[in-house]
Amino acid sequence: MKRFVIGLLVTDEAGALTRISGMFARRSFNIESLTVGVTEKPGVSRMTIVMMGDDSARDQIIRQLSKIHSVREIKEMHPESSVNRELIIIKVKTTSETRSEIIDAVTVFRNSIIDYHKDALSIEVTGDGNKLNAFIDLMADYGILEICRTGLISVDRGTTTLKDSGYIPEH
Amino acid sequence: MKLTGARILIETLIEQGTDVIFGYPGGAVLNIYDELYLNSDRIKHIITAHEQGAAHAADGYARASGKVGVVLATSGPGATNLVTGIANAYLDSVPMVAITGNVASSMFGKDSFQEVDIMGVTLPITKHNYVVRDVNELADTVREAFKIAKSGRPGPVLVDIPKDVQLGLAEYEPAEIVKPYESVKASESDIQKAVEMINESSRPFIICGGGAVISGAENEVALLAEKTDAYIGCSMMGLSAVSADHPRNLGMIGMHGRYSASRALKECDLMITLGARFSDRATGDKAKFSEGKRILHIDIDTAEINKNITVDFGIQSDLKYALSKIIPLIEEKKHVEWSESVARFKAYEAEHKPPFIEKELNPYKILDMISDRLDPDMPVATDVGQHQLWTSQRYRVRKPRRFLTSGGLGTMGFGMGAAIGACVATGQRTVLITGDGSFGMNLNETMTMVSQGLPVTVVIMNNTVLGNVRQWQTMFYGKRYSSTTLGRAVDFAALADAFGAKGLRANDEKSFAAALDEALSTDGPVIIDAKINMDERVLPMIPPGQSFEQLKLD
Structure with a gap:
């Protein structure tokens, strides 16, 4: 099983998200994360889907996505040619003994504390998957109360954009 | 002049070439039926006994004519009764536009009388679907529905029209019949590779699917078979593409395929699959199905390439276009040994007729x-x-x-x-x-x-x-x-x-x-x-998930 990142531009219309997420569920493909948000162009949303599978699953997913009428552009975001970010908010239990250690870790990881309570800190962490997972592992010892993740977003390096995918659906 | 949404729907259907609608009236489509009454000299409506029958009738109309079939039903149970018919058309790639009425959009989400989210229900069984929220968008939405239904691999599209949109007023400008999106065509290098594979084969076998009929490639399939000395087996959907009387047509393949077709499929060195999608009923055991041969696959639907069977070479293309480019470039062949083998398969089939119990009427x-x-x-x-x-x-x-x-x-x-x-x-x-x-x-x-x-x-x-x-x-x-x-x-x-x-x-x-x-x-x-006798069986039979070796003749 490999991890693939797929970027999509989709028409912002009723049911677009359901059409795409429903296709993944219906055809038994595994999604690790799916993010969606507006773009610089009104009426067009951008999705980033992280999926697990082999090469043939990846090919089949791209082919199936290209048939969904709401989908305008599809591009596989390769790790070597793209930059990826994910944001998490992690709420960690604190005591007077652990607080300063946690704050040290936040500084070293260049994260920020966005809520301070005598028994807990809420920490904003931004980065790629490795950094996030390392920080989560570190916090596990102190007691994680909850985690909220946005899922990955991804853009190409340089001047390349998703519109340069060359893979435009037929419709 | 401004027209009501109900009238705009009728005008747009007529404008798009619809001469008959199959349907069933009800509370949420009364305005549409009123317009059908007023325009009965321009468009025919056939009321069925049940909406499912109407959906299958629109499907049958489309299959027989090649045109887009149109079905109309009311909200709630009227709409859900279409579901089997829409799914049926989806699986067999039949162009259909299903129109449903719905409660007024102000009543949406309140579990109103006869309210169903038919767009949500039909998401997995349509090429696309719409809820029309604005009467000004109605005509273009219906046009787009026709366009999608008949483009590429055809299929059903549903347009749900709330009651307030049927009543609303908008300008209507007539338009031309929409043309399908331009179909994908095989590239030069695709054609070249296909030609090489065909020329290298000494035991070619064609699997002809429903795509051959949709593309209108019936003559090309026969021409290809004749020029490269191939035999043809058909999927159930492809049966009407090649005449049963054509000497190279061995008939249906698959679970209940004919013996000679199944045998030729097993023995061939190149399987040329044309507008077929390797359904499990056609392939049985997928590994055995592909064993010992190369597979060339041509289909208009990109997602069919390598979906069920991993092929040696797949081409996304309109089939008629691809074949019309391939045929002039292939060598004219006579595969004497292959023809002799197939003649033996046919003779064996003739000697092993299905053992019907009832000799009088079977x-x-x-x-x-x-x-x-x-x-x-x-x-x-x-x-x-x-x-x-x-x-x-x-x-x-x-x-x-x-x-x-x-x-x-x-x-x-x-x-x-x-x-x-x-x-x-x-x-x-x-x-x-x-x-x-x-x-x-x-x-x-x-x-x-x-x-x-x-x-x-x-x-x-x-x-x-x-x-x-x-x-x-x-x-x-x-x-x-x-x-x-x-x-x-x-x-x-x-x-x-x-x-x-x-x-x-x-x-x-x-x-x-x-x-x-x-x-x-x-x-x-x-x-x-x-x-007929209740113990008559359909034979030959390759049991589910198995291969030619397990074919039962009696």
Whole structure:
């Protein structure tokens, strides 16, 4: 099983998200994360889907996505040619003994504390998957109360954009 | 001048070439039906007994004509009754536009009377679907629905129109009939690679699918076979692409395919799959299916390439285009050894006919009598079950779009609506071959055949059991006939009379011939109750998930 990142531009219309997420569920493909948000162009949303599978699953997913009428552009975001970010908010239990250690870790990881309570800190962490997972592992010892993740977003390096995918659906 | 949404819908349907709508009225489509009344000289509406029948009729109309079939239903139960018909069209790539009314948009989400989120329900079984929220967008939405339905790999599109949009006013500007999106065409290098593969083959075998009919590539398939000296096997959906009388056509492949077709498929060195999608019913064991051969696959749907079977080379293209480029470039071949082998397979098949129990009136005799009497232009529809498989094996289909069967979804109850739609589309006498189980599902549509005065002959192969399931129970479930022995006592001929149709009975060759002759010279619908033995089996059979080695001939 490999991890693939797929970027999509989709028409912002009723049911677009359901059409795409429903296709993944219906055809038994595994999604690790799916993010969606507006773009610089009104009426067009951008999705980033992280999926697990082999090469043939990846090919089949791209082919199936290209048939969904709401989908305008599809591009596989390769790790070597793209930059990826994910944001998490992690709420960690604190005591007077652990607080300063946690704050040290936040500084070293260049994260920020966005809520301070005598028994807990809420920490904003931004980065790629490795950094996030390392920080989560570190916090596990102190007691994680909850985690909220946005899922990955991804853009190409340089001047390349998703519109340069060359893979435009037929419709 | 401003028109109401209901009127705009009718104008747009007419503008897009719709001459007939199949449907059923109700509270949420009253305004649309009012416009149908006022415009009845410009567009015909056929009311069926049930919305499912209307959906299958629109499907049958589209299959027989190649045009987009249109079905109309009210909100809630009217809309949900379309679901099987829409799914059926989706699986068999049939262009259809389904129009549903809905409650006013201000009532959405309140569980209002007869409110159903039909867009949500039909998401997985349509190419695309819409809820029209603004009357100003109605005409363009309907046009786009037609465009999507007939583009590329065709399929159903649903347009849900809330009551307030039907009542709202907007400007209407007539437009041309929308053209499909330009279809994808094979590249030069794709063509070159395909030509190389074909030229290198010494035992070529073509699998012809429903895509050949949709693309209009029937002649090209035959030309390819003739020039490269290949034989042809058809998927169930592809049966009408090549005449049953064509000497290179070995008939249907798959679970109940003909022996010679299955054998040639196994022995070939190149499988040229044209507009077919490697359904599990066609392939059986997928590894064995691909073993010892190269596979060239041409399909308009990109997602069919490498979906079910990993192929050596896949080309996304309109089939007619691809073949018209490939054929001039391939070498003219004579594969003497291959032809001799296939001749042996055919001889073996001729010596091993299915062992029917009843010699007097068995399915093949019924089908031969129908084949002998029908003009090739007359559509033949089936339901789903043993009768469908026997018909696929034995009925001599000679013209494209003249064999209508539920291939992908396998919908018992498809046949009555399909026969109505085909009869309306072609104006030809139509024959439905069904079983007592399938007929029982939608026999209410006899009413529609009578009210429309349609010359449809319904041949019920009546074995009093659910024969196909019973056959599996016989072969794989120790003859435990769970819920397949129906114990019904319906007199189908008397039932036909009660509906206002004509009912006839047959229990031997002579009485069937007489009934068929009478039916085929009767103006309106006729139902023939033809008794067959409940233990007749469909053979050959490759058990599910298995391969040619396990093919059962008796």
